[in-house]
Amino acid sequence: AAAAQAAIADTQAAATDLINTLAAQPLSTGAPVAETAGFGLGRDALPVEIAAWDIDVRPDGAGLPAGSGDVWTGEEVFVEKCAMCHGDFGEAVGRWPVLAGGHNTLSDEDPVKTIGSYWPYLSTVYDYINRAMPFGMAQSLTNDEVYAITAYLLYVNDLVDDDFELSNENFLEVRLPNEPNFFMDDRATAEYPIFSVEPCMENCKDSVEITMHASVLDVTPEDENAAQEDATVVAAAAEPEVDLAAEGEALFRQCKSCHQVGDGAGNGVGPHLNGVVDRPIGSVDGFRYSNTLLDVGGEWSADVLGAFLADPRGAMPGTKMAFRGLRSQEEIDAIIAYLATFE
Amino acid sequence: ANAEGDPAIINKQEWNQYLGEGVDARPYGMPSQFESHVRRQDVPWLTADPVSSVNFTPLHELDGIITPNGLCFERHHAGIAEVDPAEHRLMINGLVDRPLVFTMEDLMRFPRENHVYFLECAANTGMEWAGAQLNGCQFTHGMIHNVMYTGVPLRLLLQEAGVKTTGKWIMPEGADASGMTRSIPIEKALDDCLVAFKMNGEALRPEQGYPVRLVVPGWEGNMWIKWLRRIEVGDQPWHHREETSKYTDLLADGQARRFTWEMDAKSVITSPSPQAPITQGPGPLVITGVAWSGRGTIPRVDVTIDGGITWQQARMSGPSLNKSMHRFYLDVEWDGKPMLLQSRAHDSTGYVQPTKEQLRHVRGENSIYHNNSIQTWAVNEKGEAENVEIS
Known part of the structure; x- marks a missing residue:
């Protein structure tokens, strides 16, 4: 309690000092900034910096x-x-x-x-x-x-x-x-005169009929909510391990532009990843691997896969996989758990 | 209601009796759980890959003129760059007296302004050139959002570096893995462009260019460079990918317009529409929609419910701001008969939104970009709406 009282006394003394200091000094006048004079903000760009970006x-x-x-x-x-x-x-x-x-x-x-x-x-x-x-x-x-x-x-x-x-x-x-x-935008002369006429408001045509329906093409995406609810039900019914795999699924978004998984997965920019855990390295038919992956031998054990995901080019020099690597072991474990759910 | 009364009134609801969550439960608030259907959506077949792609603002669920930050459509060319503001720099170089580097703290010390502007992708409605395709204004017109920006006038930053008299163009560049670049004439750069760091009062969202983006009022969205890291001043345009191979308008004769920057006046009825059918049957009906123009304000919108035989002037409501979205309403007594709904925007320069037929007559069907023609929804006697074309 004595220590606490001492601390309070110190704080009060500091506050008093500050008030005295402020009282002794004139306050800022906040003069308006003159735009034309420049603000003096920023610093000179170095030639080496300009060269790096330009x-x-x-x-x-x-x-x-x-x-x-x-x-x-x-x-x-x-x-x-x-x-x-x-x-x-x-x-x-x-x-x-x-x-x-x-x-x-x-x-x-x-x-x-x-x-x-x-x-x-x-x-x-x-x-x-x-x-x-x-x-x-x-x-x-x-x-x-x-x-x-x-x-x-x-x-x-x-x-x-x-x-x-x-x-x-x-x-x-x-x-x-x-x-x-190619020619410069000429809408001001080619279109504006046609499209600035006072339009008809009444009895503008004798009849009207539908000439095309979007439903004929039927290319509008389905309602996403319905699909997501189905996915949630499936996930909820699965094993407790689902948490790590679910995390992995979210992380896998960054892999999706090159790798497919699941039903009907095929090779894209990268090979499909169905059954990749413990699969022989460089073994998917029809995918054109780098020589590194063709020659290295062995299987994608969780350890090998983990090292590869952490630093693709470090672990397999010469790989075509253009990915910087994952930051944490948790992320690596989650993605491997997710990939392990695909046979 | 039957004789026992409405259960919603007669029965106690759980929210009448039990306590809700405390003030510590939702430090960043989210919409009601009953609004989870209000979300951006993409069209998977449109692009090769979701990383270089687009999603759409759910216009049919919104009202007023401001787009909430979490619902602003996204378009990026190399995914969402997650930029650390402490490591972010903005460089101005090229034809300037003094090439400069600014930190975010430097930018915060310049005088700043607030403006509400729409941002529309040049490809908005692009899928509809050849015919009615997508069933919903989210998909036909959802590559747009309307936001209040806080930012520094670009003019002040350029003046700080001192643009040489030979400097006629600028080239803003993004920090993401697409290194997005566009050429913008110096007149526009010195007029109303902003270097913005806030949207609707809070920091830009990562998908909208956090920590800083360029705002190019009234001009096509691709020019509003996100994750802005450099502005070069030059004496001629750069003719980079996004202003040559993309965002140019291929006409029917094989010639192509370039530098079609200003977005023409446009409007769409957001409700009723295919994703927002009439559910309560005949009676009072609120027909509503949005309109905008890259050249000014929208003093007038006409609406027809009979496919263009008769038009009525809609009621404009809410602020009418330069190069911002405007909200219109037409309150009618619906008799339960089919309708063919259209809206037609007039902007402050006297430009009137053209029909699809008029636009195709001038531009053909291969343009992809800058389709601002009148949209038609067919509403049947059940109140369901469909995207159609009419004679």
Whole structure:
């Protein structure tokens, strides 16, 4: 109790000091900020910082780094790092973007918009691959690899021969065929006059009839709530282990873009994972593994799988799995528990 | 009610007798358990993968003009970036006197403003170009939200760096794994763009660009760069992927419009609609919907219930703010006969929302983006609604 009283006395003394200090000093005047003078906020960006982030490339070639790559090198890199989504020749897998073909289809009923048929500038191809591809492993390619992939994409679009090499030196010599077919927004003259007329309010037509029903196509998603309730009932009926597996299911969302599980699971960007726990490594038919996984041998025991999930490229150098790894052992255990529920 | 009386009145309910949860139970409040059906939904067949995809605002469940933060549609190109604000930087470089780096704390020291703006994806209603496809305004029109933003005028940040006289364009860039970039003319950047860190009073949600996003009022949503980390000033546009291969309008003759930034005036009836049928039968009926324009306000919305033979002016209700969503109502006595419902927005520049036929006549059916045509719902005698096209 004596200690508590001493503490209170100390606090009171400190408060008194503060009041005395404030009384002795004039208070802030809060002068208005003059916008025109600038605020003096922020600091100078260092050249090394600007260089780290300023990677954008323009149609005039501004921003292109030194480098080069040929069609054949491009094909190798593309098949290894891009073909799982875009197909070996840019024809695309599933609903991933088609990159080649489609020439002379832009005025058709179903136009095919590809790099060769639609994109106006080659610089866009370089810039986009360099900043955002491969999907899930952005900014992991070398400059030469980006030049090589870009050269390969020109080749599969029949725009260069197979002995072509693209570099920062000859980049501007390549023009994409659809460049002239883009024009600036002209709605102000092409549409506004038509769409700013006072509309009819009464007796606007003699009769009206339905010409198309959405229900004929029947592509609207089902009510999600009904489906979710079913899933909850199933989960509730399962074993107590369901908690860890359920956690794993939530975590598995980050794997879903490449790996399928469950009924009808097939190979996507990565192999299907049904029965992966204790499965021989590199053993799913029809999936094109890296040499690392084909050669390493052994099975995906929980330990091996755990080490792989923690650091894919560390555990299996050369793997194509473009995933940074899971942060915690709990997450790894949960995902393995979830995967173990699939035979 | 029968002679015994309404059980909802006669019987004691558990909430009449027993105590509810205390003030410590829900430190971040969520909607009632009876509202769990009000949620964003996606259309799985639309995209290759849920990480680079879109979901839709449940417009049919909302009223007023503000979209709650948890219901704002999401569109990202490399998933939701989880950015630590302490590690986030905003750089301005290029044609400026002084390239600068700001921390979040720096941004908080600039004068800030509050504005309500709609954000509409250019692809909203894109699935409806070739015909009536999706049954519900959530899916046909739900790539939109309307939020009050708090942020710093972009003009102040650009002035701080000092834009050179040769600086005619800016290129905002996101910090996510898609490195999203767009080109924006300097006039717009210095006019009404904001660098925003709050939505509806609280921090931006991660899926909306936490800790900071660009706000480009009235212009297509793709330009509102999320997780904004860099703004480069240049003398010409960059023609990056999202403004060449995407978000350009392919016309019927194979030519394509580019830089179609401003969103044209548009409206939709949110109730009744396919997900919000009439359930109480004939009698008083509230027909309601929303309207917006990237060029100003919406002083007038016309509504027809007979497929466009006769139109009536709807009643506008709630704030009428520049480049914001507007709410309209038409209160009618429904006689139980089928209806063909349409709404038609007029914006403050005199632009009138076109019919599908008018728009197709000008643009063909291959545009994908910027479909602002009039939507039709057919309501049958049971009160069920369907997405249709009419003569």
